[in-house]
Amino acid sequence: MLEYTKYIERTLQLARLGAYYVAPNPMVGAVLVNAEGEIIAEGWHKRYGGPHAEVECFNDGRLTMHDARCAMEECTLFVNLEPCSHYGKTPPCAKMIIEKGIGHVVVGMLDPNPLVAGKGVQMLRDAGIEVTVGVMEKECRELNKRFICLHEKKRPYVILKWAQTKDGYLDEWRMENGEWRMESGPLVISTEMTKMLVHKMRAENMAILVGSGTALKDNPKLLTTRWPGRNPIRILLDRRGRVPMNSRIFSDEAETIVYRECTEWPYVLADLAQRGIHSVLVEGGATVLNSILADGTWDEMHVEVSDVKLGKEGVKAPQVALGVPTEMIDGHAMYVKFRE
Numbered sequence: 045m046l047e048y049t050k051y052i053e054r055t056l057q058l059a060r061l062g063a064y065y066v067a068p069n070p071m072v073g074a075v076l077v078n079a080e081g082e083i084i085a086e087g088w089h090k091r092y093g094g095p096h097a098e099v100e101c102f103n104d105g106r107l108t109m110h111d112a113r114c115a116m117e118e119c120t121l122f123v124n125l126e127p128c129s130h131y132g133k134t135p136p137c138a139k140m141i142i143e144k145g146i147g148h149v150v151v152g153m154l155d156p157n158p159l160v161a162g163k164g165v166q167m168l169r170d171a172g173i174e175v176t177v178g179v180m181e182k183e184c185r186e187l188n189k190r191f192i193c194l195h196e197k198k199r200p201y202v203i204l205k206w207a208q209t210k211d212g213y214l215d216e217w218r219m220e221n222g223e224w225r226m227e228s229g230p231l232v233i234s235t236e237m238t239k240m241l242v243h244k245m246r247a248e249n250m251a252i253l254v255g256s257g258t259a260l261k262d263n264p265k266l267l268t269t270r271w272p273g274r275n276p277i278r279i280l281l282d283r284r285g286r287v288p289m290n291s292r293i294f295s296d297e298a299e300t301i302v303y304r305e306c307t308e309w310p311y312v313l314a315d316l317a318q319r320g321i322h323s324v325l326v327e328g329g330a331t332v333l334n335s336i337l338a339d340g341t342w343d344e345m346h347v348e349v350s351d352v353k354l355g356k357e358g359v360k361a362p363q364v365a366l367g368v369p370t371e372m373i374d375g376h377a378m379y380v381k382f383r384e
């Protein structure tokens with residue numbers, strides 16, 4: 045009897061190698077194991093539109109070496125996500141698995157994509173293949189939480205992120221006689237290390253969202269320069285049409301989507317889902333963060349609290365109970381909260 049969790053664990057390791065390049069597809073890994081429990085082939089989904097994990101696995105060069113002495117019907121294929129049953133950019137993986145004559149398939153979780161949703165497992169079973177479903181399901185769901193959210197809730201996975209001073213401010217008060225005082229630039233709260241981690245989060249998500257105040261005051265480019273990966277799509281909420289076209293948020297390194305007429309949160313989320321965007325990192329400012337917190341539709345909150353005080357009145361950070369820091373970096377308390 046094979047130790048299923050050990051091999052599903054390996055599929056998750058392989059799947060993670062596709063991080064940053066497969067969105068909005070899921071991260072998927074596949075492992076082929078012979079009757080003795082030896083891994084004879086491995087593969088993972090490497091980039092959006094590319095071959096699925098199962099195809100990569102059967103193309104593993106090691107397989108031809110073992111092929112001769114391993115009977116496929118005695119082999120077990122492990123995949124963290126149900127093999128697909130549809131003709132998409134590639135033919136159905138379930139069909140290929142049947143043709144290869146695999147005896148047993150173990151899948152971490154069913155695919156929430158309505159194109160698949162149980163049909164892959166059904167195809168395999170109909171062909172007489174033994175299928176085991178639901179191994180390390182919690183870990184499998186965590187890895188692909190963004191992909192799952194898009195299909196199950198028809199909205200992107202929402203991550204709120206901000207940095208505040210020890211006394212609870214996001215920024216200095218940079219408004220004078222109704223005009224932004226731009227020359228001072230944004231208050232720098234993050235350190236070199238925590239800035240890099242913000243860029244990692246950008247690379248992990250398909251979109252970054254800011255309000256017009258942030259776009260005007262900080263004039264950010266919102267690119268992922270401190271971490272490998274793609275630049276996310278930039279989303280700007282600008283109901284009053286205040287942000288000029290020569291702002292850096294419109295620079296040509298990345299795409300920008302602007303919401304003008306309607307910036308209601310449920311509308312924006314539904315529209316982003318319609319565009320196939322499976323995750324959005326909300327970077328501020330206070331108005332946008334507070335309105336999303338009031339709406340209640342968000343999934344994670346990442347807050348950095350620096351070790352220095354602003355020491356005067358400024359732009360207040362959202363008022364939320366942060367609890368216990370998840371970790372300390374450069375003396376800054378880092379909090380991660382999940383919505384209950």
Ligand code: AOF
Pocket residue numbers: 069070071072073088089093094095096097098125126127128131132133134137155157160
């Ligand atoms: C798998 N293995 O490695 C992946 C799967 O447009 P396509 O043809 O690439 O299909 C994308 C869908 O296929 C995706 O939404 C998900 O349901 C499934 N992804 N399936 O068996 C893989 N990446």
Ligand code: ZN
Pocket residue numbers: 096097098127128129135136137138
């Ligand atoms: Zn597939």
